[in-house]
Amino acid sequence: MRHSVAGRKLKRTASHKRALMCNLATSLFEHKRLVTTVAKAKELRPFAEQLITRARNAYNAEKAGSVGNNGVDFHSRRMVGRFIHNKAVLQELFDTIAPVVAERPGGYTRITKLGNRRGDAAPEAMIELVDWSNPQDGRVSLKTRAKAAPKPKKAKPVAAAAVAAAAPAVAEAAAPADEEVVDTAAEAPVVEEAPAVEAPAVDEAPAADDAPAADADASTDAAAAEGTSAE
Amino acid sequence: MPNPKRRHSKSRGAKRRTHYKASAPTVATCPNCSSMKQPHMVCHACGYYNGRKILNVD
Ligand SMILES: [Zn+2]
Secondary structure, three states: OOOOOOOOOOOOOHHHHHHHHHHHHHHHHHHOEEEEEHHHHHHHHHHHHHHHHHHHHHHHHHHHOOOOHHHOOHHHHHHHHOOOOOHHHHHHHHHHHHHHOOOOOOOOEEEEEEEEOOOOOOEEEEEEEHHHOOOEOOOOOHHHHHHHOHHHHHHHHHHHHHHHHHOHHHHHHHHHHHHHHHHHOOOOHHHHHHHHHHOHHHHHOOOOOOOOOOOHHHHHHHHHHHHHHHO | OOOOOOOOOHHHHHHHHHHOOOOOOOOEEOOOOOOEEOOOOOOOOOOEEOOEEOOOOO
């Protein structure tokens, strides 16, 4: 009996499944988002997040100067390298992704269900790194908004202050716009991207709880391309 | 090899299959464009989910 045995077999042997997870994680770190079946996405999430956490801890330790070897955490790179065989992607994970997620306490990925695939009707999903996701510029349901509402009030002054400190001139234009996004949650993407680009501190800001990185535009295009192919 | 002892009438089979039914999918209203969509899933009319553009729909 396999009662309470966690995880999915995905109709593969253990080694085949491990290889699949390695390949999916490599693609995720390279492209920041990918479209696959819901089951694979759900299996990938903990696998990929453990690797990101390893890279994040290495980055934080390197920044704190608590590692030898000229301040490079070789051990973590090798441990993650057991699963990420592409050296360029490994470098991307430690040098590009880790600094961005340095302050994020887990939850680096988001899974969005896309519906059933044409052909075999398999339920598909998109898994993406939340720090590279599109801005939340559309309308959200009242229930979701009520849940997200308490957060904005706490962090709001911090974000506004950060923007003001970074660019006082821009702050007056950006802050009201930002407020409007929180209230109506129905602003144009351009509005929300503006403050994010000027003040990376918006990472902690609630309005853009997954603050789009500077390359939000690029990822939008990527999403569009992949989304279309998934159709 | 074992074989059926009695003939299986069309009526008997049809009666068993009266319980084969298609069920209508649950639908919700998209908060972004107000069209019908499946809950917890991207809206195929506007490509949004939870206020975020996921698909390019045109
Ligand atoms: Zn919609």
